[in-house]
Amino acid sequence: xxxxxxxxxxxxxxxxxxxxxxxxxxxxxxxxxxxxxxxxxxxxxxxxxxxxxxxxxxxxxxxxxx
Numbered sequence: 635x636x637x638x639x640x641x642x643x644x645x646x647x648x649x650x651x652x653x654x655x656x657x658x659x660x661x662x663x664x665x666x667x668x669x670x671x672x673x674x675x676x677x678x679x680x681x682x683x684x685x686x687x688x689x690x691x692x693x694x695x696x697x698x699x700x
Contacts, residue, residue, distance in 0.1 A: 649687060665692045 656662055666684065668676045672693045684691060 652687065664688055665690055667692050 651666070652662065666689045668680075668691060672691060676691070681691075
């Protein structure tokens with residue numbers, strides 16, 4: 635696990651996240667939020683990856699300062 639934005643987007647794997655969520659909760663979700671927000675990090679190839687997993691990206695524009 636990392637909090638370094640460049641490292642997160644080098645290894646971004648929505649399939650792994652989905653598997654972990656299901657194993658821990660028994661729930662499957664089709665919503666996701668891009669780490670650190672979708673702009674400017676969510677590039678076209680990553681958006682296409684979300685389509686592969688039938689995901690919908692949820693975003694907002696509030697800076698939580700976290």
